[in-house]
Amino acid sequence: MATLGYSQTNFDVTSYGAVGDGITDDSQAFMMAWQEACGATSTGPTLYIPNQKTFFLNPIRFEGPCKSQVRVQIMGQIIGPADASAWNGEDAKMWLTFAGVNGLHAFGNGQLDGRGETWWKSCPIMNGCMRPTALAFLGCSNLTVDGLKSINSAQNHLTIGGCENVVLSNLKLSAPDDSPNTDGIKIGSSTNVQVFDSTIGTGDDCIAIISGSSFINISGIACGPGHGISIGSLGKDVENATVEEIHIKDCILNGTDNGARIKTWQGGVGNARKITFENIQLNSSRNPIIIDQFYCPTDGCKNQVNPIHWNSNLTI
Template structure:
């Protein structure tokens, strides 16, 4: 059955691209219109800057009112300095990348937050199986964010802001200068069959970063980076994540939260059926000890997660204080309220003894935290895995390894 499904999927993809190829020659297909960037003078030689030509193709496609429109980037390496694709558009629009989009090596060329950015667009599909190459290797030495809170901001590979009812399907992103995919104020957005890759020691190369967004679905993705596989920031609600292969990287992180006054609650997160392999963290929630906003984190479910040699599989850290930003460690209590968080069937191996660590706020203790069917084994030779829980209220069901947390 699986092989039959694969064959049908391949055939469907073949006929889809055949249709696109034919349509790109004629300009029309069944009432829709294809905007082939080559017809605007774009060249896939890896040298010429195609920003103007591809932007013109986008503008014409966006304003096409005769049906659905498609911007088509064929095989080849298309160098882009930077581009912003703005809406609103007059109909459904598809952006097909079959070739490679290549970023400038020099980070100073890019003057905006994201190298490629979509803004104020509804009903957008980005697909095609193509590659975004951020050429980040030439910029990583400039990144000192691990010790400098006012570090230089480098470009994200691709960003979506104020985009609704849209999706990414079958995209590859490598070697971003900073993050790979960034989402701000998006709604009803699906991310599937995406592959994100950067070396494990590349700084701040988050895979997917989400803030102030709602009703998003992430499934069947592979992420290997030097930072969070998925970073969930304030104001994110109703986010469903499943079938993620994460590693190397820093796992799936919520936060950090509480640093700024105008932050919003994070509500409704589900992470299911995923694997973390060789990451520094697994499932992590982090809030600033010296927080200035009183927000809440609630209605979370982590279910059926495998850990393979993960340093810190389960972490709640409400004493987060990087770069010496707290003048006296342990002096402050986070004002972020964490409640209604369920961990079910979390299993595998930890490379540190502290396989389960929950350090909640003394002023705002974690509430309704549920642990069920946890089995985390320390892979070292100097003892068994340990559990640490502080200021945590909730319940325990089933077998819990490591034991010792009375929630």
């Protein structure tokens, strides 16, 4: 096992006891490697996940702030628990979480496999069951995520929450078209986010932008299957929801349920404004443009008034 060495630049998880056989729980080794990388004062300390190995991780949270801007290089495969019951009461909202980290750069051609099949069957969200996001970045600033692949997430593949100055690029996110609520990217309460040159095919929204988000720029996305690129849903439980300066262009949507979509709940208040969809190519999409101010994914929604105000410029 490696010893503390704050001048190090490379923190290989196998040096901290990670086995990478796809069976052994490597969570503790990953956490030890992260703590040293996060505490390093060297330039560009790198948490390294080597290729040709499969690392099994239970829910894990990588906390900041760090002393330097940390890089996370994922070259191998990371898999989650195959059975929802294996979480043993752990908070099932997140699987892999980075929180409060400034200047984080996550990259590599490795793969995350959320093994969501069991969750899709045994944990219906409509009945109040909570499934985990595969990869979440919470309260991070100056974040870059490039080149990663995620398959079969239990719920969202990638969540950006409470972040600023974010660049997401060259991602490949996929789940079967009948996998419920497997959004590709969900962005909430975040500002200055760029998403480009990525391929997303899921059982739900390729990208969903929810309340508190502003100055979001999306381009070069190949979306499908899925529910399209959505603003919302907004205003659930009569909340005050706002999104603004959302610009989506140069995207191709193949076989999606929807194209450009804005969805708000009855009774919610707020604004969805300065939204543009430009140069969007739609192939066999059922609803090319859909603006739904009475969003209700289940039966029996309460009939309320005060719809969220919206304005947009749609160029398809």
